[in-house]
Amino acid sequence: MSGPVLELDRVSKSFGAFRAVSKVSVALEKGEILGLIGPNGAGKSTLLNLASGALHPTSGDIRYHGRSIAGAHPHALVHRGIARSFQITAIFPRLTVVENVRIALMARRGLCRDFLRPAGKMLKTEIATLLERVRMSDRAERYAGELAAGDRKRLEFAIALAGDPSVVLLDEPTAGMSGAERAVVVEVIMDLNAREGVSLLFTEHDIDMVFAIAQRIVVLHQGEKIADGAPTEVRASPRVQEVYLGEAANA
Numbered sequence: 001m002s003g004p005v006l007e008l009d010r011v012s013k014s015f016g017a018f019r020a021v022s023k024v025s026v027a028l029e030k031g032e033i034l035g036l037i038g039p040n041g042a043g044k045s046t047l048l049n050l051a052s053g054a055l056h057p058t059s060g061d062i063r064y065h066g067r068s069i070a071g072a073h074p075h076a077l078v079h080r081g082i083a084r085s086f087q088i089t090a091i092f093p094r095l096t097v098v099e100n101v102r103i104a105l106m107a108r109r110g111l112c113r114d115f116l117r118p119a120g121k122m123l124k125t126e127i128a129t130l131l132e133r134v135r136m137s138d139r140a141e142r143y144a145g146e147l148a149a150g151d152r153k154r155l156e157f158a159i160a161l162a163g164d165p166s167v168v169l170l171d172e173p174t175a176g177m178s179g180a181e182r183a184v185v186v187e188v189i190m191d192l193n194a195r196e197g198v199s200l201l202f203t204e205h206d207i208d209m210v211f212a213i214a215q216r217i218v219v220l221h222q223g224e225k226i227a228d229g230a231p232t233e234v235r236a237s238p239r240v241q242e243v244y245l246g247e248a249a250n251a
Ligand SMILES: Nc1ncnc2c1ncn2[C@@H]1O[C@H](COP(=O)(O)OP(=O)(O)OP(=O)(O)O)[C@@H](O)[C@H]1O
Pocket: 015, 018, 020, 038, 039, 040, 041, 042, 043, 044, 045, 046, 047
């Protein structure tokens, strides 16, 4: 089927009298890496929350493969193929990397009632594949709570990928990481997109990273979309320079 995988169609979101997102339209194409940028408070996280079902739009529609998903519960969307990775990682710190991934796989496959069975060999191949995809094979037996920021984020990717998603939404995937950790996370993101054809929509404060990996960039400012295009077009936009890049330069 052609057309966007995920489409936000003139979505608005108000919190009381405050409009955090105002009539924003964004179409994520199949296999695309789309970066969402904007100054603090521009509405990026709100837009990602609307896309993942964590928030429901005040008006406008959201479609996944052409069908409206506005108002759908996040769990339902995960099962349909939209995975969300959070700014604050949602992992079990006292379990190992392998155990965390196993639980994610079991949950996605409705095997939760088997939690108490000896789970040593269950899903071994799938777990190994997921860990390989996020470059974590060598950390399989480490406790999740002892991992460095970049490793935690990659474990979180593995958990998101356990549902075999076609769309992955990422909220600041390299936040709080060292340069080296960031480089590995970027490599994993690029690889997921290139090898698996996963469509990615991500927010990020690290502008260099956005311009390095995004194929298209949407810029928000005060809840409104002010640019949407190829990185070179966005970089050249006087409006973007004025409200966003100018602000960064003055910071
Ligand atoms: N639950 C909420 N209730 C009230 N206001 C909210 C709520 N969530 C977000 N806002 C407001 O909506 C605006 C957009 O917030 P949002 O977190 O989407 O921005 P952002 O672009 O992700 O910002 P940042 O880059 O700082 O993370 C902000 O002014 C914020 O204070």
